[in-house]
Amino acid sequence: MASIKIENLSKIFGSRQAIEKAKDMLANGKSKEEIVKATGATVGVNNANLDIKEGETFVVMGLSGSGKSTMLRMLNRLIQPTLGTVYVDDQDVTHASSEELQELRRNKVNMVFQNFGLFPHKTILENTEYGLEIKGVDKDKRKKAAQKALDNAGLGAYSDQYPDQLSGGMQQRVGLARALANDAEIILMDEAFSALDPLIRRDMQDELVEMQEKMNKTIVFITHDLDEALRIGDRIALMKDGEVVQIGTGEEILQNPANGYVERFVENVDRSKVLTAEHAMTRPAVVLNSDKEGARMALRRMQQEDYSFIMVTNSQHELQGYVREVDAIRLIQQHDQTERINIDEILRTDMPVVQLDTTINDIFDIINDAFMPVSVVDQDNHLRGMVSPKMLVNSLVSEGDNND
Template identity: 45%
Template sequence: MSSTEKPLIQIKGLYKIFGKTPQKVMPDVMAGKSKDDILADTGHTVGLQQIDLDIQRGEIFVIMGLSGSGKSTLIRHFNRLIEPTEGQIIVEGEDVMKLNEKELQDFRRHKMSMVFQRFGLMPHRTVIQNVAYGLQVQGVSKPDRDKKAADWLETVGLGGYEQQYPSQLSGGQQQRVGLARALCTDAEILLMDEAFSALDPLIRSEMQDQLIDLQEKLHKTIIFITHDLDEALRLGDRIAILRDGKLIQQGRPVEILLNPADDYVEAFVKDVNRARALTVDTVMKPQSCRISADTIGEAIMQMRQAKAEHAYYVNDDGYQGALRRDHLESVDSSQHGEAIDDSVLEAVPGIQSDALLEAVIPDTLEHELPLPVLDGDGEIQGELSRANLAEVLSDQSSAAVEDDTTGQDTPKDGDVKASA
C-alpha cells in the first residue's frame, strides 16, 4: 500500500456524551473534567472523547478495551447507529454525518455490513433466507440472491445447511451464518462487534482461523471489536486500545506488545505469551552476510570485507546453508579455487519470516549459528539468533520477576480479562 494513499475511514475529533443536554456538558469535557465528576455533577455519561483514527483499505483494525471503555459505542458510530455529539466520520472522502435519511439507508445497505455478538439471526427464516436477507432488502431477485447466498454458505463451510433453521445449528454454525450474511451484500467494510466472544474457546479459535483465511482472499476492511488481547493480536493488522472513552494507544500488534504506552496497556500485555503472539519478522535482526560467490576463496574474501564471522550461501537454487569464516580459513589454500559444497557448508535451516516465534524456538536452540529468515520467495530477509530470541522473551520474564520481588501490586487477571 502506498504511504500516500488516503485512509478508507477517518474518525476526527469524535465525542459522544449520553444525556439530555450533551452540548452543555461539552465545555466540562474539553476542560478535562473527569468522567466520574461529570456524571456526578450533570447526570451525563461521557462515552467517547477526542477519538482520532485512520483506517486503511483492506486492513483488519481491532478496537479493544474492557467493559465500559467505549469500544461498542465507537463501532456504532461508523454507520451512525449512534449519532456523535461532535466529530466527523469520513468514509472514502464522504462525511457520513451529512448523509440524509435515504443516503444513510443506502450507505448501510451497500457500504457496511455488521456481524453481531449474539448472531442476530431471524429464527423464523431458514439459513439461506437469513444469508440472503440483505440482498432482499436491496431488491435483488430471489433466484439471484439464493444463488449468491448458497455460494457464501459454501465459502464458510455450511453448504448443505440451506434449509435448516438457526435453532438447529450450533453456536459456531450460527456465527458462520452471520458472517455469510454480512459478506453476501458485497459491502466493502465489515463491522464485527465481539463477533466471536459468545463462542466456546475451540470454536472461537476456528472462527478466527476462518476469518484470517477469508481475509487473505477477500481483502475487506474489517473493524473488529474485542476485549481479548490474544484475539486482537491474532487478528489485527493494527490495534487501538480504549479506556474510559479515550484512545490510549494505537499501532501494530508488535508495537503495543513491546512498547505499551502506559500501565493500563502494560496490564493487558503482561501475561501474553510473546512466543505465540510475535512473528519472526517482528524481532529478526539484519542478516550478517550473504555469499553468492562460487568458490571457497571468493567466499573468504566476501566475509573478510563484510567483517562477518558467519554467512549464508545462496545460489540459483536459493539458500543452501551457512558458512563459518574460521572454518573456511582453515581450509588449505590449494583448495580455495574449489566450489562451495557440503564439505564446508553447515546445515542451518531457514525459517519463514511470518512464522510464530513459538514454532521456531526448537531450531533456534538447536543451532549455534543464527537462523536465516526467508520470505515467501526464499529470499533472505534477516536472521534470528538465540540471543535475539532470549532478549525478546526474557523482557517479559524479567518484568514478572521484578514485580514479584519488589512487592509492587501487579494488575490482577480480572483487571484485564473482564468480559465486555
C-alpha cells in the same frame, strides 16, 4: 475495499442541557467521572481519532464501559455522534442524509452482532441471502452469491437446514457469511465471538483470519479479550473511559505500552505468541552475492568472521541458500588458483526459513530441530535477518525486564 477515518469523534449521552455543559467540560480537559458527577451526562467516546486502512482487520478493545461498542455504532451512524466526523472513503457519514445512510448500510457497510441475528423460520441459505433480498437483487443471483459465501465459510452442505439445527459456532459463521454475501467493503463486528464456548471461539477466530486472507475486507472488530485482539488484529486501538489510549500492532503495544494502564493490561500476555521473528532477529554478519562473488570470496569472508557457513543471496537480495566452509575449501582445491569458481555446485538449500511475522512460539518448534540459525525472509523472499535459540530467549527476557 474502503478506508475509514475518524476525526475528533465524541459521544455524550444525556439531556440536551447536560450535553452542552459536558461539551464545555470536555473542552477544558475534565474527566469522564468529573463530567457525570457535575452534569449527569455520560461520555461514551471522548475525542477519538483513527485511520483504518483498506483491507485491514482493525480491533478496538477495552473493558466494559470503555466506549468501544459506542465507537463502532457511530461508524455507520446507528448512534449519532455528538462531536466530530466519520468518513468512509471520502463520504462524510456524520452529515449524510437518510437516503445516503441507507445506501451506505445496504451496500458498503455490514454489521455482525454477538447474537447472530438469524431468522429461525428461514433456512441457512435464506438467512444468508437476506441482505441481498432487501437490496432487491435477482433471486437466482442472490442465491448463487449466498451459496458461495456459505461454501467459503465451510457451511455449503448446511444450506437447507435451519438455525436451530446448527451449533452456536456454526450459527456465528452463518452471520459472517451473510455479511460477506452482501459483498460489503466494510464489516463491523461487535463482540461477535464473545458468546461462544472457548474452543469454538478459537476456531471462529481462525476462520475469520482465513476468510480475510481470501476476501480482503476492511474489518473493524470489537472485543474485550486481549488474546483475541492479538490473534486477529493487524492493528489494535485500546480504549479506556471513552478515550483511545494507544494504537498499534500487537507487538508494538507489548513492546512500548503507552502508559501504566496499557502496561497492566498486557502484563500477563504470553509474549512468545505475539512477538515475531522481526523482533528477535539480527542482520546476518556475512552474506554472499552469488551474481558477483564466487567460492574464494565466500571462504575469505567465513574465515574473517570465523563462521562455518555463509548465507547466499542474489543481487536483488533474494535468499538463494548457504555455503559451508568445508565445501568451499574442497571446491577451491579442485580448481586453478586464478580461476573464478561459481558456487552453484556447493550451494545448499536445506536451511530453516521463516517469515518476518512468524511468532517466536512457532520459531521455537522449528529451531529445536535446526542445525543452523533460522533465516528470516519477507514476502518477496528477501533475506532480512537470522534467528538463533539465544536470540529467541533474549528477546523474551529483555521484554520481561522492561516491564518489571
